[in-house]
Amino acid sequence: MKELLEKPGFLAPSGTIGADVSYLLAVVFTVLFLVAWGYAKKAQGTRHHKLILVSMVSMVVYFCGYYYARQLGVLSFEGKEGFGGPDDIYNNVFVPVLTTHLVLVTLGLILTFYMIVEGFRASEKVNEDFVLKAGELKVRAKSFRTVMYVILGLWGLNQLFLSFVRHASSGASIAWALIFGTVALVVSIEKLIEKLLPDGARRHRILGRGTMIIYALILSTSTATYLMLYVIYPVK
Ligand code: HEM
Numbered sequence: 001m002k003e004l005l006e007k008p009g010f011l012a013p014s015g016t017i018g019a020d021v022s023y024l025l026a027v028v029f030t031v032l033f034l035v036a037w038g039y040a041k042k043a044q045g046t047r048h049h050k051l052i053l054v055s056m057v058s059m060v061v062y063f064c065g066y067y068y069a070r071q072l073g074v075l076s077f078e079g080k081e082g083f084g085g086p087d088d089i090y091n092n093v094f095v096p097v098l099t100t101h102l103v104l105v106t107l108g109l110i111l112t113f114y115m116i117v118e119g120f121r122a123s124e125k126v127n128e129d130f131v132l133k134a135g136e137l138k139v140r141a142k143s144f145r146t147v148m149y150v151i152l153g154l155w156g157l158n159q160l161f162l163s164f165v166r167h168a169s170s171g172a173s174i175a176w177a178l179i180f181g182t183v184a185l186v187v188s189i190e191k192l193i194e195k196l197l198p199d200g201a202r203r204h205r206i207l208g209r210g211t212m213i214i215y216a217l218i219l220s221t222s223t224a225t226y227l228m229l230y231v232i233y234p235v236k
Helices: 017-041 045-070 087-122 141-165 170-196 200-232
Strands: 123-126 129-132
Touching: 017 045, 017 200, 045 087, 045 129, 087 123, 087 170, 087 200, 129 200, 141 170
Parallel strands: none
Antiparallel strands: 123 129
16 A cells, blocks of 8 residues: 555656645545535535535545555655755745644644534524524533533543553553543633624634635645645655
């Protein structure tokens, strides 16, 4: 698999199959999300929600496949060897663009999970169609506590699985603790968001637009990274 991914690509003379396929898939998912935004703008709530779910599931499958196939050994993570341009461009342009990209991807993933849950909570079905319902949207204190206990319980079970079945390294345990910690943090931030944007429909529109803008920026930064690595400054 690794050899196949490292074969010459089809988009740019210096690209690899792995880089080209992952870039093209990233374009497809981002465009799907942006089309879903178009449906929401045209008040087609059900089409919007279905396309968001399809894009989300395919994106997660792609991320898992990508992780296993390339072990995150993306050229850009491997240091300067993958970049054929001058040092000042590497330090002042490439690294900031890539760092911005990674921050946006992390933020985008967190917001996607948040928005999907919020989308279901803030909408209702009227004549088989999803519409946003106006009015205050709050998590009840009891539900909040239950969600927190469930997160804690899942973390505990996963930790037992890691320790006794997979005999995983402490690095893996720390990574999982960070993932569960982030989920718990996002759930806690909901309390603050509720205060700032109490109306569920308005919250969905405002945070949804912010999320869609982040998707567009992710696409721009990944395009810039791809161009710099494989078109403008390939390794000779
Ligand atoms: C990543 C997840 C999601 C994002 C980023 C998102 C984004 C948006 C945005 C930006 C709008 C407002 C469009 C505009 O006026 O500019 C919107 C509206 C809407 N969303 Fe979502 N959404 C997401 C998930 C969902 C889900 C899961 C549902 C339903 C279960 C849903 C249901 C709706 C509905 C019913 C509207 C109103 C459409 C109308 O104006 O009639 N959304 N969404």
